[in-house]
Amino acid sequence: MRTTKLQRFDRTYIKDYQETPEGYLTFKNVPITRTGVFPYRRKDGATSYEAKLPEEILSDSTVLSAQSKAITNEHPNELVTTTNHQQLAKGLSHTDARVDGDKILVSFTVTDSELISEIKDGKREVSIGFLSDIEQRDGEYNGQRFDAVQKNIEINHIAIVDQGRAGPEIGIRNDSDAWQIEDEGGKRNMAKYKIDSVEYEVDPVIKSHLEAQQAKLDAANLKIKEVDTLQGRLDAKDAQLKVKDDEIQKLKEKSLSEDELDAKVQERVSLIATIKPILGDSFDFKGKTDRELKEAVIQSVNAEFKGDSKSDDYINAFFDATTAQVQVNGFSSTGAQSAFTGDSAGTQSKEINDMKAQRLNMRS
Structure with a gap:
């Protein structure tokens, strides 16, 4: 069996919240993941049906990983760490993560004014970003076939996202137990790429490709400059040699043969x-x-x-x-x-x- 560690995004929907005296929004006992077989769209466009088995998704380590994690506005283009936490975190999950039936529940508080305003305007989906070992093997869980199993699941952040592209039929919107699952977590934060002093929003993969190509171009231009410098030095040496050759020729013309000297x-x-x-x-x-x-x-x-x-x-x-x-x-x-x-x-x-x-x- 082949195992690969990948990043995944799960989706659910929230409706109720409490507003604190400071203006923060607190969400109580939000289901953020559960057991089951879920479709994930891979980068190549194919769909992978991956199982979250109870012994994996409801394990103590996975539940613990849901506590004190950053709340983000959309999924960032990188994992949340100490180096970018101050920039990306818009709130924090509480330390009350627990198992409830086939789900993991946790409370969290949003402290960022911009995200709070978007939530009040209807931005209500929750999507967890997590790392998981993907073990390729066929099987069946609760009557559903799967072709891979998620193992060693570790939650990295909890994102508040816009409505998913898969449409409202994917999740039931009448309570907090509805789910929606996508491999990219809905709308992604676009990367910034500058062309001629103008910034454009591009897919992070495209940005990485463009930056790699630019690095190759810069290296090539540097080589060209080095060649030009060497060519300039060679040209200068050639000019010096020509001057010396001219001087030698003039001296030869002025010099006398032995017969001429005798004369x-x-x-x-x-x-x-x-x-x-x-x-x-x-x-x-x-x-x-x-x-x-x-x-x-x-x-x-x-x-x-x-x-x-x-x-x-x-x-x-x-x-x-x-x-x-x-x-x-x-x-x-x-x-x-x-x-x-x-x-x-x-x-x-x-x-x-x-x-x-x-x-x-x-x-x-």
């Missing part, structure tokens, strides 16, 4: 060998570029020469002309033999200009 060294040595006799041993060659050395040679024969605005081709042509005259005529940097200021300046100027032009043509 540059030879060119430098040749340049110094050419101009050293002109500038003299006292001239400091260290740290000076080829252009600076060439300008120094030109300025040695023309102190007023300024090469700041001149192109490299112009400087090279002027330098070549100067060194050529030195080699041909053997003149000094100053005096009558100066190529630019001495006696030979006039006769040599055309030749120098021709050499300069030739140099420029070679560069073009």
Whole structure:
């Protein structure tokens, strides 16, 4: 035999009450459950016929569980416990629970003004919420067939509810002994679910499903953010690597091969060998570029020469002309033999200009 613990709701009807000096409503000896076979509509829509056998429903433990229990306005969406008692309890059952024939009776007092007003307006059904082990087994009780037995019944709360959906024919309304039974206890308190800052009433099962889906969506969005963050870091690293690659390429372009370096060294040595006799041993060659050395040679024969605005081709042509005259005529940097200021300046100027032009043509 298979046993499962489930929550159930039984229904009955109340008519008489007493009003206390404080305005509370007290209901005396209300039948809240009894023996018998009762239909319960399951979540899948099927009907289960469950038996409350005397040895179970009228046991001392079940009777005791009816005492000092919360009175609620409709069935809450959860069991009443110490954590939610202050919020859900609208009154309390008394400690006079007892067995009367095939029923359990108990008195209770309602202290909540809103629920008291609803009761006076006709809200009169009582429905107990309880936990029970459901043992699946066929049988018969008082001529009625059943397919399950409720065992270890423990009452959790007593709810005041609106008229049940099964209709008035289910219970006799002429006294407090009438009964109505449903698996959901009549009208349920709807859960609140907020969409775009607006609250909607939804079935608690739907709310749980929506919240589970939202949790999955939030987790997925968090993963997306993490991926975006990692992608941003990768993109930044790629950008840094590209900058480094560009720098390396530029350095490669600037760097010289061994042959090119040898050629540059030879060119430098040749340049110094050419101009050293002109500038003299006292001239400091260290740290000076080829252009600076060439300008120094030109300025040695023309102190007023300024090469700041001149192109490299112009400087090279002027330098070549100067060194050529030195080699041909053997003149000094100053005096009558100066190529630019001495006696030979006039006769040599055309030749120098021709050499300069030739140099420029070679560069073009």
